[in-house]
Amino acid sequence: MKILSGKKVFITGAASGIGRSTAMAMGKLGCRLFLTDIDGNGLKKTVDVISGSGGKVCEVRAFDVGDYQAMMSFAKDVHDGYGPIDILVNVAGVALFSQIEDMQHSDWKKVINVNLWGVIHGLESFVPEMIRSGNGGHIVSVSSTAGIIGLPWHTVYAGAKHAVVGMSESLRYDLRKHNIAVSVVCPGLVNTGMVQSVEIHATPEASDKLRASAPRIAITPDKVADLIIKAIRNRKFMVITSFDIWLFYFVKRCCFPIYHLVMMAITRFMDKSLK
Numbered sequence: 584m585k586i587l588s589g590k591k592v593f594i595t596g597a598a599s600g601i602g603r604s605t606a607m608a609m610g611k612l613g614c615r616l617f618l619t620d621i622d623g624n625g626l627k628k629t630v631d632v633i634s635g636s637g638g639k640v641c642e643v644r645a646f647d648v649g650d651y652q653a654m655m656s657f658a659k660d661v662h663d664g665y666g667p668i669d670i671l672v673n674v675a676g677v678a679l680f681s682q683i684e685d686m687q688h689s690d691w692k693k694v695i696n697v698n699l700w701g702v703i704h705g706l707e708s709f710v711p712e713m714i715r716s717g718n719g720g721h722i723v724s725v726s727s728t729a730g731i732i733g734l735p736w737h738t739v740y741a742g743a744k745h746a747v748v749g750m751s752e753s754l755r756y757d758l759r760k761h762n763i764a765v766s767v768v769c770p771g772l773v774n775t776g777m778v779q780s781v782e783i784h785a786t787p788e789a790s791d792k793l794r795a796s797a798p799r800i801a802i803t804p805d806k807v808a809d810l811i812i813k814a815i816r817n818r819k820f821m822v823i824t825s826f827d828i829w830l831f832y833f834v835k836r837c838c839f840p841i842y843h844l845v846m847m848a849i850t851r852f853m854d855k856s857l858k
């Protein structure tokens with residue numbers, strides 16, 4: 584999809600971080616935007632910035648992506664008013680770092696609800712209509728490094744993000760016949776609201792120290808938005824946002840014993856820092 588101007592794009596998580604940067608970048612390219620987030624105030628700010636610079640936001644609604652009825656109802660309104668969308672971008676997410684023994688059932692549910700059910704609801708509400716239209720399209724889902732590497736302290740987050748990679752891979756092959764391309768984005772640290780909002784089940788001092796160190800090594804959400812747009816243009820499947828993560832993933836696939844040793848060292852480091 585070389586030319587993005589005029590394309591109808593639905594983006595979740597558009598109130599902040601990667602979702603907001605992607606919405607702004609696509610607005611500048613002339614896309615017609617359909618935006619959501621659970622944070623109504625943040626969403627309004629995104630819409631104001633995009634509209635103020637001449638971008639076109641067609642529909643905007645605040646809701647929980649984990650709420651199937653809310654997603655279906657938004658999709659129905661979009662389809663009734665504008666027809667099928669061209670590009671679906673699943674971005675909304677929440678993060679939790681914890682040891683399993685420190686997690687409540689509600690922690691598992693919250694992370695799965697947003698990071699996995701949120702993506703599923705986006706897919707089931709919008710993709711069948713894309714297929715029926717026969718116009719092709721593109722699906723982007725934001726996973727994480729934790730979606731390709733079983734990072735310590737990330738059990739439920741890694742589970743949801745691995746599932747997003749698995750679903751994307753399956754859809755990549757299933758949807759080729761409909762000319763719908765699929766991308767899955769696996770960022771490392773990105774300097775967004777999540778760096779502060781991530782729930783960490785450790786002492787406040789250890790959590791603050793981890794949060795404070797993150798921005799120094801994080802990339803910007805604008806860079807991730809650029810990579811998402813390049814992936815749509817080049818129909819690229821796996822988007823890994825920095826060389827170190829690409830190398831890590833390569834070692835996992837091609838030299839597992841070395842990966843295992845590195846993972847043991849990372850686990851020891853995380854345990855020491857957070858326990």
Ligand SMILES: NC(=O)c1ccc[n+]([C@@H]2O[C@H](COP(=O)([O-])OP(=O)(O)OC[C@H]3O[C@@H](n4cnc5c(N)ncnc54)[C@H](O)[C@@H]3O)[C@@H](O)[C@H]2O)c1
Nearest residue numbers: 596598599600601621647648675676727772773775776777
């Ligand atoms: N920031 C990072 O270091 C990082 C790294 C890897 C992957 N990611 C992934 O990138 C995506 C975007 O995160 P971000 O870094 O921009 O963080 P962010 O916190 O800035 O943005 C996430 C957005 O999701 C929204 N959201 C949360 N729960 C929601 C719900 N139930 N319904 C609808 N919207 C909801 C938030 O309100 C927020 O606007 C997430 O899927 C995250 O897991 C982030």
